Amino acid sequence: MPISQTSSVLIIGAGTWGTSTALHLARRGYKNVTVLDAYPIPSAISAGNDVNKVIFSGQYSTQKDEIEVNEMLGQEAFSGWCNDPLFKPYYHDTGLVMAACTKPGLERLAVRIRPDSNANLVELTKPEEFRNLAPRGVLRGDFTGWKGFHARSGEGWANARDALVAAAREAERLGVRFVTGTQGKVDALIFEKNDVKGAITADGRTWRADQTILCAGANAGKFLDFKQQLRPTAWTIAHIALSPEERALYKNIPVIFNIEKGFFFEPDPEGEIKICDEHPGYTNMVEFPDGPRSVPFEKTQVPKESETRIRALLRETMPQLADRPFSFARICWCADTANREFLIDRHPEHPSLVLGCGASGRGAGFKYLPSIGSLVVDAMEDKVPEKIHRLIKWNPGIAANRNWKDTLGRFGGPNRVMDFHEVKDWTNVKYRDISKL
Ligand code: FAD
Numbered sequence: 001m002p003i004s005q006t007s008s009v010l011i012i013g014a015g016t017w018g019t020s021t022a023l024h025l026a027r028r029g030y031k032n033v034t035v036l037d038a039y040p041i042p043s044a045i046s047a048g049n050d051v052n053k054v055i056f057s058g059q060y061s062t063q064k065d066e067i068e069v070n071e072m073l074g075q076e077a078f079s080g081w082c083n084d085p086l087f088k089p090y091y092h093d094t095g096l097v098m099a100a101c102t103k104p105g106l107e108r109l110a111v112r113i114r115p116d117s118n119a120n121l122v123e124l125t126k127p128e129e130f131r132n133l134a135p136r137g138v139l140r141g142d143f144t145g146w147k148g149f150h151a152r153s154g155e156g157w158a159n160a161r162d163a164l165v166a167a168a169r170e171a172e173r174l175g176v177r178f179v180t181g182t183q184g185k186v187d188a189l190i191f192e193k194n195d196v197k198g199a200i201t202a203d204g205r206t207w208r209a210d211q212t213i214l215c216a217g218a219n220a221g222k223f224l225d226f227k228q229q230l231r232p233t234a235w236t237i238a239h240i241a242l243s244p245e246e247r248a249l250y251k252n253i254p255v256i257f258n259i260e261k262g263f264f265f266e267p268d269p270e271g272e273i274k275i276c277d278e279h280p281g282y283t284n285m286v287e288f289p290d291g292p293r294s295v296p297f298e299k300t301q302v303p304k305e306s307e308t309r310i311r312a313l314l315r316e317t318m319p320q321l322a323d324r325p326f327s328f329a330r331i332c333w334c335a336d337t338a339n340r341e342f343l344i345d346r347h348p349e350h351p352s353l354v355l356g357c358g359a360s361g362r363g364a365g366f367k368y369l370p371s372i373g374s375l376v377v378d379a380m381e382d383k384v385p386e387k388i389h390r391l392i393k394w395n396p397g398i399a400a401n402r403n404w405k406d407t408l409g410r411f412g413g414p415n416r417v418m419d420f421h422e423v424k425d426w427t428n429v430k431y432r433d434i435s436k437l
């Protein structure tokens with residue numbers, strides 16, 4: 001049956017990409033769209049349910065065609081943050097510093113940042129140039145060996161959780177139905193005659209649909225054999241609370257991102273600074289009859305070794321905060337493809353199934369919230385331009401015999417993909433429920 005605006009469309013996952021997809025379907029006039037999510041919005045396990053995310057347009061590849069497509073997709077997303085009245089209030093153009101210290105780190109930095117293409121960049125080579133990025137001794141660390149670039153504007157951060165909730169509310173206003181909790185928790189896809197005809201939820205209900213779009217982030221592999229194309233991989237987040245006086249002092253600092261150590265932002269509206277230690281990620285490898293796979297699990301703590309790395313980053317940059325207790329900590333899962341491209345395509349063997357997956361690609365996928373849904377709907381409408389489709393299509397060939405330990409161009413920590421089975425000690429930070437509207 002040809003797709004029309006009255007076709008029933010079922011989206012699995014109301015995280016970053018599922019919400020964006022719902023919004024773009026509604027904006028294109030689709031009238032029968034349902035989104036299922038296992039958690040109330042914003043989902044406690046969505047990678048996008050976070051106080052802030054980096055909005056950064058840099059590169060991740062050296063291939064000409066990938067650079068071109070990356071620029072195109074990046075511009076679409078950035079235009080959404082700057083011009084779409086829905087998203088504009090959540091973007092903060094604070095500028096961003098991207099830095100590294102070692103030779104391989106600096107070589108990677110040269111891939112990620114191309115000064116020739118951005119007149120807005122200032123090179124930073126000395127510690128005092130980093131310290132001078134914020135007023136009043138906020139960045140009073142040694143910055144030993146740091147080199148990098150400061151984009152004074154055109155990069156920054158977004159208030160992620162609020163932007164996600166705003167997008168969901170707008171989709172709902174335009175007629176999309178969101179079903180969450182047990183009623184929205186998908187147990188399985190409905191496979192019929194080599195096709196996918198919807199999903200079955202934990203309450204036993206059958207949701208049949210003309211088109212099913214899988215946007216379940218790191219959990220997508222629970223429902224479909226991705227033939228090693230997705231690797232659930234986790235990163236680590238912690239917060240430190242500032243006093244009311246300190247909040248004013250730290251306000252408006254640029255995002256500081258050392259690609260070998262981690263990154264942090266100006267305080268969130270609650271007066272907390274979020275810090276992530278950068279590393280090639282953690283897997284949770286489990287043996288299955290057809291081989292090992294990484295399986296996501298939830299935890300609002302981080303490994304002690306991550307705490308040590310976060311404190312080391314603070315000691316180099318803002319030593320005055322390095323020994324403060326964490327007010328929040330969490331592991332956060334993404335899905336990495338074998339080449340860090342997105343995986344957005346109609347499934348070749350299940351014609352009514354569309355995949356909106358692989359969001360750890362191209363740097364990482366939150367920054368595409370305003371626009372990625374448009375590409376997913378293009379995939380459903382079979383009109384993704386060939387030069388993009390070539391890069392983001394279902395392509396198990398490139399994942400065959402996948403090296404699950406591939407760092408995919410990431411640095412930090414021990415410079416290797418870690419596994420949670422190796423972690424002995426975790427932090428013991430007070431629990432906070434992040435699943436609230
Ligand atoms: P998610 O947002 O995780 O959504 C998946 C959804 O599926 C969830 O809502 C979940 O509840 C739902 N789901 C799961 N199982 C089921 C089920 N059984 N039934 C129904 N629903 C289900 N990107 C940036 O651009 N900038 C950054 O600064 C940045 N920082 C990051 C920091 C960390 C620590 C991490 C982990 C990621 C970061 N990212 C960043 C990446 C970005 O957050 C992700 O790429 C993006 O949010 C992924 O979107 P998604 O929709 O694929 O997955």
Ligand code: FSA
Nearest residue numbers: 054056235276278360363364410
């Ligand atoms: O380039 C970016 O926009 C950084 S996204 C933040 C991050 O934590 C990565 O640094 C990490 O490597 C992973 O992709 C999850 O997202």
